[in-house]
Amino acid sequence: MRTAVVALFLMMIVAAAANAQTPAPDYSSDHLRQIFAATPLGDEPLPQRNVHFGFGTIEFRALGMDWRIGFLPILAPLPGSVPGTTNHMPDAFALNHLVIPGEPPPVERTADMRRELRRIARLTANRQR
Numbered sequence: 001m002r003t004a005v006v007a008l009f010l011m012m013i014v015a016a017a018a019n020a021q022t023p024a025p026d027y028s029s030d031h032l033r034q035i036f037a038a039t040p041l042g043d044e045p046l047p048q049r050n051v052h053f054g055f056g057t058i059e060f061r062a063l064g065m066d067w068r069i070g071f072l073p074i075l076a077p078l079p080g081s082v083p084g085t086t087n088h089m090p091d092a093f094a095l096n097h098l099v100i101p102g103e104p105p106p107v108e109r110t111a112d113m114r115r116e117l118r119r120i121a122r123l124t125a126n127r128q129r
Helices: 002-021 029-036 111-128
Strands: 051-053 057-062 065-070
Touching: none
Parallel strands: none
Antiparallel strands: 051 057, 057 065
8 A cells, every 4th residue: 555655656746747847838829820820821822723633533624614524433323323224133243253153053854844855865866877
């Protein structure tokens, strides 16, 4: 218990010494203007540029119109937002050309289908001889 009291007393002395070394804050209007002003006093403002670059876009004014050009594929239209595509389900694998490995599942055939396939196989085997 005694060591805790001594440690607390030493921490208070160190904190008081550290607090005494910091200068008093300056809240004068000149100092605040210097810190928070967008342009320093007396300087001319920069001329406005005609071209603005955003995230994946370029905006500019020409020929009496405001132009915005998007050059990232993230700005492509979403499925269903283009007229004529609302009746199609979006395919998650269409853009990355994913092929799911494996064979297609076997087709269930009836007895009549199997009999017809055997007949066709016999006919084609006889013609190849």
